[in-house]
Amino acid sequence: GSSIDLAVYEIRSNEIVDALLSAKHRGVRVRILVDSVHSPVATPQEKALEEEGIQVKRVRGTSNDLMHDKFIMFDGSVASTPGYNRSAKSLRAKNEEEAAFTHDKAQIDKLKEQFENFWNHTGQDEVPQN
DSSP states (O other), X not given: OOEEEEEESOOOOXXXXXXHHHHXXXXXXXXXXXXXXXXXXXXXXXXXXXXXXXXXXXXXXXXXXXXXXXXXXXXXXXXXXXXXXXXXXXHHOTTSOOOOEEOOHHHHXXXXXXXXXXXXXXXXXXXXXX
16 A cells, blocks of 8 residues: 655644645555654644544654654655755755655665664664664
8 A cells, every 4th residue: 555654853834744644534554753852742733643643653763864864755665865854944945955756776675674663663762773
């Protein structure tokens, strides 16, 4: 089936929430990792996603480059790795670099592995280091 895996510092954009919710209502599996150090308390947008049944996991994984890179995977095959936060402001900012979509299988597999690592170990004190 279709899936969206998202790793970001935090979600503060209502547009992002709307897009993720509409994806979920189309039957897409949505999983979100946010950085608990950068953003220790869920934002209203993250709460809204959780209330709609989308899992948002808070990860203390800032030392790992997973949360530093921030990325989104569609169906586990296309990854976007923009080096900025996905807030309404930065999405509109013209001077930000464009989101980079890659079809590089090696890079995508590495991101997938990192995402699964974090997803499966959330709630424990230690996050596995690759």
